Amino acid sequence: MASLARVRLAGRAMPRTHLASSPALALSRRGVATTADTTQLQGALPESATEPFTLKLHEDSFQSYLCDTPSLDVSITKDELLTMYKQMQTMRRMEMAADALYKAKMIRGFCHLAIGQEAVSVGMEHGIDPNDRVITGYRCHPFAVLRGGTIKGVLGELLGRQAGMSNGKGGSMHIFTPTFFGGNGIVGAQVPVGAGAAFAQKYRGEKNCTFAMYGDGASNQGQVFEAFNMAKLWNLPTIFVCENNNGRSSNTQYFTRGDRIPGIQVNGMDIIAATQAVKYARNWAVDQDNGPLLLEFVTYRYGGHSMSDPGTTYRTREEVQRMRSTQDPIRGLQRYLEEWGIATEQDLKKLDKEAKAEVDKAVEEAKALKDLWTDIYYKGTEPTSMRGREREEVPLLLNAPLTSLRRLGVSGLSVERGWCRVLGVGA
Template sequence: MQTIRRLETSAGNLYKEKIIRGFCHLYSGQEACAVGMKAAMRDVDNIISAYRVHGWTYLMGVSPLGVLAELTGRQSGCAKGKGGSMHMYSPNFYGGNGIVGAQVPLGAGVAFACKYKGNGGMCLALYGDGAANQGQVFEAYNMAYLWKLPVIFVCENNNYGMGTSAERASCNTDYYTRGDVLPGIWVDGMDVLAVRSATEFAIDYVNKNGPIVLETNTYRYSGHSMSDPGTSYRTREEIQEVRQKRDPITSFKELCIELGLLTADEIKAIDTKVRKEVDAATAQAKADAELPLSGLWTDVYSQCLEPKIRNCVEYNIKHVQQNKGVNH
């Protein structure tokens, strides 16, 4: 969780320095959701999410440099700088998706592939409260139930869809109850251990019975994206109160000390190690080479087309594949 928090802090600073351009959605405050779910996932399981995915990319095996360099558009990024903030990938991680709610039916498709292959895997399809009213979400519920697909529909309810509170956008904000015949469970998304337990239960359920809805009630500290100050539709006092009373990292640190699992000095040592690692990755993400212009038309397809891809530029260019399209 601490590494994700540091990564997002660094990403925010790089954006303010105008080294990161375009969209940038931070996960600060929601770390317990990702870490808890990942702790429960098995090697055969898969994840697909929306566009707040820097932390998930790290958890799914990409180094801090791979995340930050992708944000800065460098060749050492996990997608060689071509994907940016919303389009990061790694094995079993079907990435961020920029269209609100569109990843949910894709997650059902990943679950269908698991069932078709018979590999015992499942898929967590993540979406936010802002996407919960999308028609395609309910269509995915219906199809997943009919076909008994091994999918967990995870609503990360951080209480605000862009600048609109959940209460203003949804007639029913108990998102775990909105699956019709699909069962649902609610969990405190600021408690990493509770999220892990709920996910373990959900994985066991879907592999025996079919789809389920899981709502994690969480909170984002930053705005919807870096272009949103996040204070026009909520008060600074509200944000500060959550930080003081419900912060997932602080709460877990206190629990570890209370149970005698770690000392305060050991926790400080972990924090120092994380800070140094992320700082080093940040420096390298600034210094590494950008993709050359010739790289813009490489790795378009997993299988190279022969002899040419037409209409890329004014003349035809022979398509080449440099190497694997994703660094991991």
């Protein structure tokens, strides 16, 4: 079996201690293996695509703090692995499309891509229940799709179009679904909000948990620790998920930073390990009712922080290139699939093409922007008027008496979703 280069494990000898900080050791101190191709097939492969078989994860896939590590034995099916492959490839294609649209100046403002981190978003979806809740920061596109959104909806949002999942009002950082709560732009603010979602689940006695996600950067915000404290105090079913794409903190062992909350550090480049960890976390918080847990996915972002960051000032091009060529989550899974005889190179190329076609089609489906003035207040509870940019710009008047409309010289009205919209204001 081909073994690619690894980055490991200077810190592994003392996993439960807080290690001294040294930039030179930043990568190697991250602890667990970050390889994407070291999982091994156990026994024979079944004929059926839906019959489970057993895989053995690399012994360094996890390390833990105040709890046991997840089992290294994984039960999985061929279908599931192929779905993971297709989804990761599709998510990467979507992010690449966003990159191209941004560079074509069709996307405004901020745009944070997660190319390289696909094993986390897709792996999570394979480990959790559809009714669990997920909330994250601004690097949110794949989660929005995987949690019930569409690629068209995400790209449409980035383009500020009507087809966007937030009608063009949220943009890259603000996309939601019934089980995904954004898409939040203020670094770290989503973490207590996620704990609040878990509070609601516990309040209602639901057998679900909330995954409150943040990056290693946000992990230093005070309110993240505030959320840790209350989640532990009230035994909330919150899984705090740190996507560690190589940050800078005094303690870079992010899975140990919950004080009395146990934690697991996970190889976030191997989707099978990522899924296994999420299943473990779910079992911990929901089935065992053990309260919160920290998950740290050690992952790697190929691009910069955002579109305006080349991502090469705090790391070298060589480092990025090395991670890309040796530890890519999609290439890793591709190797498994081919080596274990689950799919041929041709089969996978076909999936690649389908992923590309799906994204290309979504890109073409953008439409016009919706009205500026809806959705400020809950439908039916809106104030009677909101001010435009100047006195006579009265963009909407709800339930306003006709006399006051005439007073303003209104020439016409249209009604959309219960709103009276003033079409023209006469001089």
